Amino acid sequence: MSAAVSAIVLAAILLGIVVVDLLRQHGRILATLHELDGGEDQPEAEPPVTPGR
Amino acid sequence: MTTALLTICGMLLIAAGGLKVVIPGPATDALAVAGLPSHPLLVRAGALAELLLGAAALVWSDRTVAILVGLSFAAFAAFVERLRRLPDAPSCGCFGGAGEVPSARHVVGNLLLAVGCLAAAATHAPSMVTLLRQHPSTGAVFVVATVTAAWLAGLVLRGGPGSELS
Numbered sequence: 001m002s003a004a005v006s007a008i009v010l011a012a013i014l015l016g017i018v019v020v021d022l023l024r025q026h027g028r029i030l031a032t033l034h035e036l037d038g039g040e041d042q043p044e045a046e047p048p049v050t051p052g053r
Numbered sequence: 054m055t056t057a058l059l060t061i062c063g064m065l066l067i068a069a070g071g072l073k074v075v076i077p078g079p080a081t082d083a084l085a086v087a088g089l090p091s092h093p094l095l096v097r098a099g100a101l102a103e104l105l106l107g108a109a110a111l112v113w114s115d116r117t118v119a120i121l122v123g124l125s126f127a128a129f130a131a132f133v134e135r136l137r138r139l140p141d142a143p144s145c146g147c148f149g150g151a152g153e154v155p156s157a158r159h160v161v162g163n164l165l166l167a168v169g170c171l172a173a174a175a176t177h178a179p180s181m182v183t184l185l186r187q188h189p190s191t192g193a194v195f196v197v198a199t200v201t202a203a204w205l206a207g208l209v210l211r212g213g214p215g216s217e218l219s
Contacts, residue, residue, distance in 0.1 A: 007061075
């Protein structure tokens with residue numbers, strides 16, 4: 001295998017690892033967002049008081 | 054394959070050495086936590102040697118240089134493993150950053166690169182510059198591929214893209 005081909009193969013393998021990492025991280029972010037969405041309901045903020053009324 | 058591995062190692066040494074010359078702090082802290090001699094000047098001197106060794110690996114097709122590069126990666130693997138076993142392991146600071154987790158992947162990656170360099174020494178693998186001189190067109194493709202691979206390898210060793218955010 002020529003040096004250039006082996007370098008391309010190595011780059012492709014490393015790119016695969018990086019893409020899997022990104023997908024995992026994306027999954028973690030989605031899971032965190034899902035947890036936050038499904039968490040306890042926050043009390044609604046009171047409407048702003050308009051001065052003079 | 055061995056030429057590509059040796060070249061990637063050389064590029065990683067240049068990048069890591071250069072970054073530590075500029076930002077020696079995290080590596081100094083990591084050395085102190087590991088109970089090794091630590092001083093910013095010492096780290097800068099080591100990083101400069103690392104940078105020069107990386108450059109030599111790209112230029113010279115020399116068995117001694119390949120062995121030295123391989124041994125340096127084996128030493129990095131041992132250092133990261135030592136940090137990993139500590140309860141409150143800080144960043145290894147290999148690339149001058151504060152969020153570089155000393156992980157099993159980092160250790161295994163360094164060991165694989167060390168084996169690749171020793172294989173390059175055993176097979177008398179030509180250097181990147183030799184390849185460029187002998188076959189300019191193939192050499193150009195090789196340089197682009199190895200620069201990309203070295204950048205990706207840096208990301209993988211540091212714990213993946215965006216690891217500093219987690």
